[in-house]
Amino acid sequence: MRKIYSLALGLIASVVFAQDGAPATPYYNGFNFNQSGMALKNALSTKITTTHINELSYSPGVWNALKVTDQDPDNPGFVLLLYGFSESVCPAGSSNDDDHRRRNANNNGGDPNCEWNREHVYPQSLGTPDLGQEGAGADAHHLRACDVDRNGQRGNKLYTTGSGNSGNSGSGWYPGDEWKGDVARILMYMYLRYPNQCVPTNAVMGNTVTSDPNMPAILLQWNAEDPVSEYEDNRNIYLNNANNAWGQGNRNPFIDNPYLATLIWGGPVAQDRWGINATDSFFEAKLTVYPNPAANNEINIYSETNLEEIQLINLNGQLIQQIQKPKAVNNTYQLQNLPDGFYILKMTSGGQSAAKKIIVN
Template identity: 30%
Template sequence: MKKKTLFLLASILTMSLFKVQNTFKNEIVEEPIVVEAAQHAANFDLYTYTGTYYNSITATGEGLNGSLRNALTDYILPKAWPTYSGTSSSNCLAFLLQEADENPENSSQMIYLYTRDSVNKNAASSWNREHVWPQSLSNNNWGKSKAGTDLLHIRPTYSTTNSTRGNLKFGEVSGGTQRTYNGMPYGETSSTLFEPLPSVKGDVARIIMYTWVAYKDYYSNLPAVTNVFESYNTLLTWHTEDKPDVMEGYRNDFSETSLQKNRNPFVDRPEMAWQIFGDSAS
């Protein structure tokens, strides 16, 4: 396969070790003392799923409460969840994310979500476990279990980028503040919205759709997708324009073989997004 252009922004960051507060429950974490980062500003190769995971899904009813959504909700809920605490046991979130977010082109490195830089795998004391759907926008459902430790929802980020994103909704920003970390652009913010890199937009759209569908019936007061996305139009536009790449496919494969035993259907079957959410877009 022809590789996408790889934008390299090589940098070595030397700093005094300092403490920063995680935006989730004020946990203390540390930034890496040295970061050697290669930023994948563009996508990896596009991904096509050829497996059999969805063969038993025969429902076709469209809409937020259609038969397809109901069938997927029952089917894709994880069979078990990682633990939030710890960094080295094989069933803890920090350990598993290093493998789930492995660089498809370098197995000794992992990819951080918003900056999309490739960093040597390291203990979670040097990065945040980012709730892509913020805890505060979930009616405080996530916590540190179930959806709050779901491999297909949580992604590794720098604490700085996590803090900047905060609890802003995803959306299109006009005339906002350009955000960079260590010289790497990772998006734009306004007072209410966060717009990530073009190569991240589809990823976050598919994560949000997965999280809503998987947990729609698990939490009795789970809010609508528009609690975290400015509109269904933006959600589906990002999903369409930034198509699934091989890293998302790798994460799905890893999740299916992990204790969760599940996949994100919007990575494997992108058309399902329109079947479920399309009627809600204007």
């Protein structure tokens, strides 16, 4: 047992060290990133709400903001259009141009002939209450430049699975391979910023994660599969600066680091831009334990490889629980009825082991 105890102490040190990754931006100075699960969700929600000091008007404020924030990094003077994919140039007077990827920034309005307008990524009518044209309805982190026709085609259809370019998918709407990560990070931001008004399940089809019935699992998948682009970074940086003409003062933390979503909700391991999950083990990199601290004395383990054994070890080195050949549902294992305390959760697969410190309270 002493050997296990020594191992446990070493594992605690390594897990704590792995949480030492930190963002470069001073926006997060003093923020406690030694949190996960709902504690981290609530702390980030408070952060992005209290720093949102400039409320934009829907018109002209959002129009002017999008002309700056949505500029194509490779084509100054043009805005990128959400859901768009064609690289051809919009012909003057053409009405058959709804698949285009960019527009002249000054061609904004409601005309389907080569103009763009404001897409509510979270549909305006699906908010509880309706988002309107102020507050959530005028939050520039949420609104994106979009072709007029394509915006109308999407309407208020719920997002759903698909592949390739954007378009209808069954009765829902697939945002496209290029844009699905953007959409996921925007909807997660809106959930934290307006937690009662912008519940993700009201805008997205599909199963939800075990730890949060409001979070569709597909958003975590999209967040992991589509990494952050320079375009998203540029938007985030501009809107964060409250001294900019159309800056709000707050940021979308899931653009800063998509892995924050993994820490909160679990699911596929997303891009970790701060090295929070620094590890040399491929097996460990594909593991997520959530929520942590545990909720309702339950812990979930998401693993992209089949686990052969799970051990729960207390800080005295005692083996509290051991499960061999555990069964998973959608790559997720669940431990229930855990006693309160601090533990090391040791998982084994294919001759490799990984450990996570967990708290049950």
